[in-house]
Amino acid sequence: MAVFVRQAILNQVREKKLAHAYLIETNNLLEFEKELKEILKIILCEEDNEYCNSCQQCHFIDSDNHPNIIRISPDGVNIKIGQVEELQKKFSTKAFFGKYNIYIISEADKLNQTAANALLKFLEEPEENIIGLLLTTKKDLVLPTITSRCQILTEKFDICEDNNGLKENATRLLDLTSSITGIYDVKDYIGSLEDKNDLKHIFSYLLHDELEKGKEFNLRKVKIYHRFLEKIKYNVNMELLLEEFIIEMSEVK
Numbered sequence: 001m002a003v004f005v006r007q008a009i010l011n012q013v014r015e016k017k018l019a020h021a022y023l024i025e026t027n028n029l030l031e032f033e034k035e036l037k038e039i040l041k042i043i044l045c046e047e048d049n050e051y052c053n054s055c056q057q058c059h060f061i062d063s064d065n066h067p068n069i070i071r072i073s074p075d076g077v078n079i080k081i082g083q084v085e086e087l088q089k090k091f092s093t094k095a096f097f098g099k100y101n102i103y104i105i106s107e108a109d110k111l112n113q114t115a116a117n118a119l120l121k122f123l124e125e126p127e128e129n130i131i132g133l134l135l136t137t138k139k140d141l142v143l144p145t146i147t148s149r150c151q152i153l154t155e156k157f158d159i160c161e162d163n164n165g166l167k168e169n170a171t172r173l174l175d176l177t178s179s180i181t182g183i184y185d186v187k188d189y190i191g192s193l194e195d196k197n198d199l200k201h202i203f204s205y206l207l208h209d210e211l212e213k214g215k216e217f218n219l220r221k222v223k224i225y226h227r228f229l230e231k232i233k234y235n236v237n238m239e240l241l242l243e244e245f246i247i248e249m250s251e252v253k
């Protein structure tokens with residue numbers, strides 16, 4: 001597996017030469033997510049040597065609940081100015097905890113023009129303790145005003161690395177949603193997953209798969225996948241969550 005971005009950032013942490021914004025291009029955002037967690041730890045861990053997995057910073061990152069990490073993903077088809085403004089507001093009022101405030105923008109190619117302009121303020125007048133990680137699979141579609149102000153890193157994964165049956169699990173979940181009686185099979189479905197974290201990746205896969213359809217995508221589905229992807233971060237009752245998902249999906253043609 002490629003570890004180029006991780007290594008590049010580790011070197012920069014050691015040399016104390018972190019950039020204030022990175023544009024990270026990868027051919028597989030899902031796969032990169034695993035590495036992203038490590039990268040966040042490398043930047044924020046209280047220990048000097050890579051990361052320790054036991055300090056408060058590492059714990060917050062593991063629980064996807066770090067008070068100084070803000071993540072923005074497309075709200076529907078693109079990233080809107082309100083989302084960027086909210087980020088700026090949070091970082092201007094938030095008490096500082098740890099070494100850096102970090103914002104992550106998933107699918108930076110989906111920043112619309114006004115959102116990108118708002119973001120430029122961050123990029124042009126960088127505050128020392130703010131770091132941006134902008135992720136994309138389509139670097140050429142990122143606005144040049146953004147690209148030119150970021151350090152660009154690339155991470156390519158082997159395409160043949162199948163996402164551990166992710167596609168199969170996603171298809172099975174969609175099968176459950178084709179009728180409301182699917183809720184009776186939720187327990188079995190959850191039992192069949194190797195790891196409860198899989199569900200997060202499955203929703204993420206469904207979202208990307210739908211968006212890949214280009215103009216043909218179904219906005220209602222995208223919104224549902226997106227919402228459940230957010231919910232799953234806070235919801236521990238997978239059974240209830242999936243039942244709710246099936247009910248909502250059964251109403252979408």
Ligand SMILES: [Zn+2]
Pocket residue numbers: 044045046047051052053054055056057058
């Ligand atoms: Zn640590």
